[in-house]
Amino acid sequence: MTRVILHSDINNFYASVECLYNPALRSMPVAVGGDPELRHGIVLAKNNIAKKYGIKTGEALWQAKRRCPDLVFVPPHYDRYIRFSRMVREIYADYTDKIEPFGLDESWLDVTGSLVSQDGKVIADKIRERIKFELGITASVGVSYNKIFAKLGSDMHKPDATTTITVADFKDKVWPLPVRELLYVGSSASRKLAGYGIHTIGALARTEPRLLKNWLGINGVMLWQFANGMDISPVSNDSYPIKSIGNSTTTPRDLVSYEDVKITIYMLAESVASRLRENGFICRTVQLYVRDNKLVSFERQAKLPEPSCVSDTIAHASMRLFDLNVNEPFAVRSLGVRACDLAPADCRQLSFLPDSERLQKKEELEKAVDSIRNRFGHFAIQRGIMLTDRNLSSLNPRDDHSIQQIAFLR
Ligand SMILES: [Mg+2]
DSSP: OOOOEEEEEEEEEHHHHHHHHHHGGGGOOEEEEEEEESTOBBBBEEOOOHHTTTTTSBBBHHHHHHOOOEEEEEEHHHHHHHHHHHHHHHHHHHTTOOEEEETTEEEEOTTTTTTSSSHHHHHHHHHHHHHIIIOOOOOOEEEEHHHHHHHHHHHHHHHOOOOOOOOTTTTTTTTTOOOOGTHHHHHHHHHHHHHTTOOBBBHHTOHHHHHHHHTHHHHHHHHHEEEEEEEOOOOOSSSSOOOOOOEEEHHHHHHHHHHHHHHHHHHHHHHHHHHHHHHTEEEEEEEEEETTTTOOOEEEEEEEEEEEEOOHHHHHHHHHHHEEEEEESEEEEEEEEEEEEEGGGGGGGGGGGGTTHHHHHHHHHHHHHHHHHHHHHGGGGGGGGGGGGGHHOOHHHHHHHHHOOOOOOO
16 A cells, blocks of 8 residues: 655744744844854754855854844744644644654654545645644645655745655656755765766666665665665654664774773764764764674663763763773774664754853864865874874774664665
8 A cells, every 4th residue: 555654844943933933033034043152153044035145054153144244143942943843743643643753843744544635735735734824834745655755855845835756756756856865865975976976866766776785885775775765664653764873893903902992982983973963863872882802792881961973972981881891901803882862963952951062062073074074085184092003093984884774674
């Protein structure tokens, strides 16, 4: 039986909610972000007028202000966004109980067999109408037979529109799109694919899955399935499609000192953290896997004091797990670091955390490192500790090691 899946995305969510609370903002370019007096604040969201000035989410507030001197800054009010998110969900709940949130402003809905209508578009239009009428904000909704295409549909027409993608027309509508638009194609995968001349979703769909597996590992096969509309993952009420992100490595020599272990853990933590950021996740739990030269292995995990996507935090937690569980002398052959208990990064109320300024700075710093590595390669920038043992730190975990992503494939 063909499923009917909706993906609903509230247009300019934070900025739209702020404009409701202060209608005078409607006619002005608005950016939601931290205190512009603090140099490190970034644009979290913007309205359509600010968009016309070229203001981008994630850019520094002072940069945005330079591009658009009239730009009005509004500090984020997460309590308001959470409340609106809940009210939107109550509307969805009139059509199905299968609702999977993705951040505060997006959700998948499985409306197969809904009693309201058999036609997904009818339900999508009704939901948009009610969100606009009852809450005063707008949504774009994609309707398709799988989650991946429904998500693509909600991106195709904005604001306040319904887009359908069917088995019959997905090749016309989806295949011409840039491959980067497919969910879970990150910057590193799209760069690799571009290297093989694959620029569109259609080109990805027509590539031999065997080749994709060689280039991207098992994720390559997953992306090929997505491009061909073969995503069978269910809309689940409480979980995210990626359950954890981990990296492990067998080291070029046995690790015999805490310093050896630290180098390797930092290398793995950097890779894990950068993939968390790339996918817009934070983790609440860190797991460490250790195997020694007698092939005895164990796994331990710890909850983080605050959810994070910063490699320092993940490395510290892993190192502490190692200290607590391994005594000298040791000879470790294999290490793995995994981020578990994931949540979308934007559901975190960063500004309320006691240490938020320092954490945000660290995150910004690591994002800058990500972008340098994206442009110039992994080894263009290294931590000082990596230089203490070139042999151990010569691995590029992102490219060389197994990526264990519990994903859509079941
Ligand atoms: Mg949105």
